[in-house]
Amino acid sequence: MLISKSVLLSQVQNKSCGQFSCQVRSLFLCVAATFEYTNNNKHNINFIRQYHSLRSNLANNNTARLATTPNASYANRNYSRFSANTILTGTAMMKLTDYDCIGFDLDNTLLRYKLTEMVELEYRVLSHFLIDVKGYPSKYLERPMVENIDFLQKGLIIDFARGNILKIAYDGYISKACHGTRQLTDDEIVDIYGKDRSWQVTSDFCKNLLEAWHGPLADDMRTLLDYFDMPASLVFARIVDTLDDANGNRPLPKYNIWPDILDGLGEIFTWEHFENDRSKYFASVKSDPGKYIHRSSDALKKWLTELRKHKTIFLLTGSHVDFASFTSSYAFGKDWRNYFDVIVCYAKKPGFFTKDRAFLRSHDTEETNEEIDPSKLKLGDVYTQGNWNGLMQCLAQKSKTTTPKVLYVGDNLIQDVYSPNEYSKADTIALAEEMMAEGMTGRASEHKDKRLLTSPLWGTYFLASNDEPTIWLEIIRKHAKLCVPNLDFIAAHPIDQEFKIFTQKMCTNGFYPNEPLCFTK
Structure with missing residues (x-):
């Protein structure tokens, strides 16, 4: 007897599926895709048979694993964060051109270290x-x-x-x-x-x-x-x-x-x-900056230049202006400031998003004691410290929008992802070089620093024991639209490229170019 789409989906979405590991995800997605793109029951039946077989095998394996786990409190934790009921849904998308203003962190974001x-x-x-x-x-x-x-x-x-x-x-x-x-x-x-x-x-x-x-x-x-x-x-x-x-x-x-x-x-x-x-x-x-800092790629420079033609671009970094100027000059060239409409250094994140610190004027590579009223911030100038609301006043002038739609990109999950999204309601993109070091589906691990970024002792950065999400993965999927190993993966595309994003229902879709291998093992 053929099983209907509604019956299959109800079984997959049932909370009892929550105990299953990431191994079933790709099969569930195949089943969903098959239902989505064809009504041919003969074509569907092979997927359905595989689904029932794998579902039964995993249930038996899970029972055996729970029975043999020495620590009962460890084994009996119930979780469904990455079970089938959180993935078998539609797809949401984003484009950079959806935003009025786009901001970037500097260290380990625009600027990559060895x-x-x-x-x-x-x-x-x-x-x-x-x-x-x-x-x-x-x-x-x-x-x-x-x-x-x-x-x-x-x-x-x-x-x-x-x-x-x-x-x-x-x-x-x-x-x-x-x-x-x-x-x-x-x-x-x-x-x-x-x-x-x-x-x-x-x-x-x-x-x-x-x-x-x-x-x-x-x-x-x-x-x-x-x-x-x-x-x-x-x-x-x-x-x-x-x-x-x-x-x-x-x-x-x-x-x-x-x-x-x-x-x-x-x-x-x-x-x-x-x-x-x-x-x-x-x-x-x-x-010896070349020993520790990567030169920025030509593709990234061209992408930033093109992006600034259409959007207001700002740099928001925790580095002091002298260090930021030194590292950026090495990575991007002496004209590094030309990639941005506004530059804020020594921003003291995450307080930048929650407090009301004054902006201070910067002269060359030195911070002055001169406070600047947010309404007097000028495009093209460099400032230090400050606050999000004041920056928004400045960006609204440039974007000619009273409430500009803002995207912020960074690597520090509390400073650059959680805080701007939770307290300033900006959308964010997270960077995690661990994606490339651990490997992604369809892509072999190819990171120069793989030995440093992969730990047999601690395991994958993204999952805790028993395939539960770590706190860091939880931040990524809840507070970021997208997660990439580095910006070159985005810069390889036109600025109006569409990307799949994280949603409450699609908890791994936002990884680009592909999800980490740990989700498929």
Whole structure:
């Protein structure tokens, strides 16, 4: 007997399908596509037979897996974020030309770094600061970063007091954890964080992401959001190992390491240290920019030039104007400012989207103390600090629209994706180089820094254990329209190119050019 489309869809969309892993997605999509484009039942029947067979096999496999999982609390978590009932629907699209104004972050967005070289430099400078200035033993800190390169991943969370590093799911559930550099077993995670593998701090963080930025949660945890603070996880872990060794290979009751690491990050990235070369990180980049920074492609430059002919383009970066000018001049050329109508540096995101800081005028590569009324902002000038509402006043003048429709593009998921979308209602595009490093469907992994960006220890950046979305994937699909490995993938197309986007019903469609391989394994 042939099964009707409505019956099949009702079975696929039934919540009981939520337990199935990503393996069924491609088949479900094939079934949906078949129904969408043909009414030929003879053509459909093969897909339907495969559907029933796979559905039965997966159900049996899932039952067996649950029965043999040692930690019941770990196995019995129910989830349906990426089950068939969230994907078998229509397709929504977007075009850049739908927007009046388009803004870009700079670092790791318009400007790409040679990540392995950059992260190694950051690790080396930070560890030497902690040895030379803070007095930590060099036993572990001086070891090459590459010895523990599997330990590194963007998006890890540090539990200051316990000396632990965590990977969490969308709701704060702790899927993996390490004490120092030693991976904790499932039973150890339960012993520390309870049978629900939940820490109130991370659970609260998932409910309000800015609480860990400047709220009370910042006293207990740190999220390592991008490639600038990524090596701090290994520095922290190696110091924990050092202290445990000195304590007879036993954990301390409490660790107080993070304030020293924070001082080290300040020493590296404080903007005044760029000009006076106090920061060995800045000094190294200045002396040999080609070692750490990619030149921008001609295709990206032409695309930006064409985009500016039709739209108002702005640069909104957290980098100070002197560092932004130096790196942009190397990547784009001395005329880098000509790609933008408005440039705002040292924007202090995410506060730029939530606070009312004054704009300050910039003179050449220096910030002045002269405050500028938002209504007096001029196109073509460079400003520092400021706020979103003031910037919108300026952009409205250029776009000749009282409420311009704005798109913002960036890599930092809290600063550049969550905050502008949640608090300023701008649409966003997220960048994640992990897509290319881990590989995408139909495309082999081809990232130069694959070894750094793929971790056998932590697993895929996008999924937690049991195929649940990480908090970072949850931000991407909820607050971004699109996610790409880098902007060259978009710049390869005309500015009016249509792209599939994330929606509540289409939770992987927004990955371009293809979804990460982890969704099909």
